[in-house]
Amino acid sequence: MNAPQDERLWHYLDGLLTPAEKAEVEREIQRSPELQQRLEAMRHVTHYLRAGKIEEPSRDFTATVMGNLHRKTASGGLSPRNGLLLLLGIVVAVLSISFLMGKGSYDSQTLVPLDQLNAPGQVMPDLPSFHVNAKWIISALMVVAMGLAFVVLDQTVLRPFFNKRLQHH
Amino acid sequence: MTEREEHDLISRVLSGDEHAYRGLVDHYKRYAFTIALKILDNRAEAEEAAQDAFIKAFQHLRSFQRQSRFSTWLYRIVFNTAISYQRKRKTVYHDIEKQILLHPQETGHELEREDKQRFVNQAIHQLNDADRMAVQLYYLQEFSLEEVAGMMQQPINTIKVRIHRARQRLAQELMHVLKQEALTL
Structure with missing residues (x-):
């Protein structure tokens, strides 16, 4: 399909052309069987889209809404499946790190020698060097991960479960 | 319903007359349901999503800025609610x-x-x-x-x-x- 020509045909169907442009498009359509076929397809699409009707909900729609005005609505959080996958990922990560910590993988201290930074041609201020204990950082990250795991567990498993039970009673 | 009548209903709801909300639900439910249906392509889900949207709109009515039309604000909530329903579908199925x-x-x-x-x-x-x-x-x-x-x-x-x-x-x-x-x- 020819994009600029098609755009003019859409505008023709939408009634957006000036009388002069409209007359010109109509002349072109008369001359070209291919354009006629294209216009027929476009006209049918427009007709179909315009024919979309406004649907009627069930009779007790309003009553259901009015009876639940103070109900807690579903939040836009994770789906149960994605929530469980995320939870599983966090648990696996925490267990792996715990295993590595138990093996002593993070026991060493790393020296960060900021005082030995050497940038040619630049005057550097005196910076201290210090030791970083990887174990502390990993421990802090694990606490954050476990906190996140509890939030995910609450949002995707516990709350939906208890809300369902409340609705059934 | 004119914009003024609509704003009167909203004021009544905000001042504690919950029953006035019925007028807004009755007026907009068909469009709300249709929007949800276009997105979800399932009548039962669309009905639930549209009802949820009306409940959310009621609960957040105080945040509605009256500079825009109530319908635009409501339909945006319907749209977002239906999209979140769509994302939450446990199994994505497509009619063959x-x-x-x-x-x-x-x-x-x-x-x-x-x-x-x-x-x-x-x-x-x-x-x-x-x-x-x-x-x-x-x-x-x-x-x-x-x-x-x-x-x-x-x-x-x-x-x-x-x-x-x-x-x-x-x-x-x-x-x-x-x-x-x-x-x-």
């Missing part, structure tokens, strides 16, 4: 009929008007979600380009592109069918 576009040479029958209608209906489900929603909302009598953009929270130019692309794609599909039909004559 919607996946396969039956072309005339495969059916062996000449395409009549109803067949074309059904074909476009199938083709529209092959569009990407955002394009499909933009074009369907735009052609739902009441909505202007600005309203569709407001509902979908996207710039007007993006919506224009989506609508153009969607109907162009539908026309291309239909052209293909018409050509096949001409060859079989």
Whole structure:
């Protein structure tokens, strides 16, 4: 399909052309069987889209809404499946790190020698060097991960479960 | 319902008269349900999503800025609620009929008007979600380009592109069918 020509045909169907442009498009359509076929397809699409009707909900729609005005609505959080996958990922990560910590993988201290930074041609201020204990950082990250795991567990498993039970009673 | 009547109802609801909300629900439920249905393509889910949207709108009515129309604000909530329902579907299933576009040479029958209608209906489900929603909302009598953009929270130019692309794609599909039909004559 020819994009600029098609755009003019859409505008023709939408009634957006000036009388002069409209007359010109109509002349072109008369001359070209291919354009006629294209216009027929476009006209049918427009007709179909315009024919979309406004649907009627069930009779007790309003009553259901009015009876639940103070109900807690579903939040836009994770789906149960994605929530469980995320939870599983966090648990696996925490267990792996715990295993590595138990093996002593993070026991060493790393020296960060900021005082030995050497940038040619630049005057550097005196910076201290210090030791970083990887174990502390990993421990802090694990606490954050476990906190996140509890939030995910609450949002995707516990709350939906208890809300369902409340609705059934 | 005039804008003034609508604002009166909102004021009554905000001052504690919950029953006044019934008027707003009754007035907008058909459009709200239709929007949800266009997105979810399932009546039961669409009804639940539209009801949820009305409940959310009631609970957040104080945050409604009266500079815009209530309908635009409400439909945006309906749109977002339906989208979140769509994301939460446990299993994504597609009706096999919607996946396969039956072309005339495969059916062996000449395409009549109803067949074309059904074909476009199938083709529209092959569009990407955002394009499909933009074009369907735009052609739902009441909505202007600005309203569709407001509902979908996207710039007007993006919506224009989506609508153009969607109907162009539908026309291309239909052209293909018409050509096949001409060859079989």
